[in-house]
Amino acid sequence: MGAMREVGMAGFAMDEEFEPVPLRTTGEMGLTSTPETIIVRGTVRNEEAMAELRARPEVAGVWYDTPIAPFQFSHPHPEVKKNEAAGPCPIPPCDCDPATPKGTMADVATYLGVDKIWAAGFRGAGIVVGVVDSGITAQGRPVKAGETPKRIPRVIGGWPTADWGTESSKWGDHGNMCATDVLGMAPESQLYDLRVAGSGGSPGTISRALQAFQWAITQHQTNGTPHVLTNSWGIFQESWDATYARNPNHPFTRKVVEAINEGILVLFAAGNCGHTCADGRCGSETGPGKSIWGANGHPLVMTIAAVNKNEQYIGYSSQGPAALDANKPDFASISHFTGYFTSDSGTSAATPIAAGVVALLKQAKPALTQDACKQAIKNSAKDIGPAGFDPYVGAGILQAYSAYVKVKPPIVKTLVGPGCGIKTLRVSCKTVLPPICKTFVLKDCSPPIKTLRGPACLKKTLIPLCPPPPTLGGCPTLGGCPTFAPAFCTPPFPGNPPGFTPPQTWGWYPGYFGGSPWPPYPMAPYGVPYGFFPGGEQPYWGQGYDPASPQESETPESEQWGTEEWPEGSLDDPPQDT
Incomplete structure (x- = not known):
């Protein structure tokens, strides 16, 4: 100093x-x-x-303190308007109407499959998302005069440390919008308010973003939070700062890389300078190669484009290649929906929606890294543009549940049977075991649940198993698959189902259905089968297994079975609806 x-x-x-x-x-x-x-x-x-x-020898470099701005299209500043020099729509039809919502937050959650992730028990609990933006008016904080009366819940800290959570108006409550959108996808997550918009009459600047990221890095080194940083801001033109726009060694861009290397998952909005209907602040710098600048397009970050819930490309969403990476954006998320505002808009809204999904994935797999998260989302995205990667939506539209299936922990089942020994196996929906050992149900395979009816049974929500016999004790089948395990039939079946004798008899699995670990019914005696053969063809006879004293081995993973994929027509193929 x-x-x-x-x-x-x-x-x-x-x-x-x-x-x-x-x-x-x-x-x-x-x-x-x-x-x-x-x-x-x-x-x-x-x-x-x-x-x-x-x-001077002691000076490493000198950079401008570049102004930054939010990427919400329907921003209240007067300079924000549709660029009159609109271009053609690259993926028709394009949505150039940010003021009209195309659904609600709940509709977005349903479209993305977030509701299915919630049903699996992941709602963001234990995950902290840092909202790097204009600030948040947080519940329980002494909000400054002149701010909105709206208060955002679940904000637990932030930067500047003295007055986080006290203002949001500098960018027209843009930070409140982003915070609301994160919580819309991850309702049990918590938030940090990292306010980079200036106070009073000062604009947001890159030096404030540098300080905010440093605070996040230091905090992460202290207690492992934040897990995610969402950024819905940037520069609209290269002329704002050509050095920042194109130099990957700019101090702020290097700080972003440092945050990722620290283990924080980082998302940036692509921007609102797509050629079809660009934001007026973009000037003449619109379209491919002229609309994603600086850290927003760094190869390591997740760069987010925008579509609406109806899978229409939003015409002002910035288009790759980015200044720092030809393969941008990475994927598209949802904008133009009713959230904090009547219509949350811009790549600004799309990015915190994606950040909320990333929070769910991080909860499901705590060891999730930036690259693994990005690849899981890209590899499960829905392609709506030209086949494969394109400079408009990248890999395609975020599909939250499909990404969750790719990152979730493996299922663990204990299998008991002759020729198997007692093994605790780590299996997934694409794992096959020796035929003699297929006595389990892959509960988490997609789609996992069907509601089925049978004349001798109550209505139950059960997991279909394949392949079946024609009937099971008078209970019908569905599309070649049994509708339920006879343990759920009324009355219970204490022995062999009528009409079936060895070796043709198929049995049932007295196991795990619908969240209840072991249904109350008489245990099958020796010689009565208790396992369907998902994907197998040989009947299996096993001694009755007492669920009150499950046996699990500590078999090393190197000795565990299951390395091949299921063939066509097995568990990965969804059963037919009734």
Whole structure:
């Protein structure tokens, strides 16, 4: 700091209120790797003084403190309007009407399959999402005068540390919108308010974003939170700051990479400068190669485009290639729905929706990394544009439940039977075991649940098993699959179902259905089968298994079975509805 005050004497007036930010450096940045490398903020008299400052040996670099702005299209500022020089729609029909919602938050959750993730027990509990934005008016905080009366729940901290959660109006409650959209997808998650919009008459700047990210990194090093950072802001034109727009070694972009390397999952909005109906702030810089700038398009971040719930491309969603990566955006999320506002809009709304989904995935798989999360979403996205990757929606539209299926932990089942021993196996919906050992139900296969009826049974929501016999004790079958396990029939079947004798008899599985681990019914005696053969063809006879004393082995994973995929027509193929 003393050296920097000396620099100030040479034409640099340091801002004493700006807390210096340490910068992890690499050779590619052209910066010294000593721990004394820090970022400070101040003013320079003129261009000549700036050149002199850059020439000093103790100065690693000098950058502009670039203004930043939110990516909500229907922003209240007067300069926000549709660009009159509209271009053709690359994936028709395009949605260029941000003021008209195409559904509600609940509709978005249903479309994405988020409701199915909730049903599986994942609602964001234990996950903290940092909303890097204009600020949040949080419940329980002393909100400043002139702010909206609306209060956002589940905000537990933030930066600036003295007054987080107290204002949101600088960007027209944009931060409140983003916070609401995160909670719409992950209602049990918690939030940090990281306010990068300036207070009073000052705009948001890149130096405030740098400080906010540093706070998040330090916090993560302390207690592992935030798990996710959502960013719905950026620059609208390269001319705002060409160095930041195109230089991957800009200090803020490097800080974003540092956050990802720390283990935080980071999402950025692509922007609102798509050529079809660009935001007026984009000027002439619209369309492919001229609309995703700076950290928003860094190869490591998740860059989010926008579509509506009806799978229509939003014509102002910025188009790749980005300045820092040709393969952008990564995928599209949902915008133009009723959330905090009548219509939450822009890639601004699409990004916190995606961040809420990422929070659910992180809860389902705590070890989830940035790259693994991005790949799971891209590999399960719904392609609506040209086949494969395209510069409009990337890999396609986020499909939350499909991504969840890719990242969720494996299912563990204990199998008992002759020739199997007693094994605790780690299996997934695409795992096959030796035929003699197929005595289990893959409860979590998609689609997992059907509501079925049978004349001798109560109405039950059960898991179909394949392949079946024609009937089971008078209970009908469905599309070649049994409608239920006879354990749920009334009255229970204590022995062999009528009409079936060895070796043709098929049995039932006295196991795990609908969340109830073991139904109350008489145990099958020796010689009565208790396992269907999902994907197998040989009947299996086994001794009755006492669920009151389950047996699990500590078989090393290297000895566990199951390496092949199911053939066509097995559990991965959904059964037919009644």
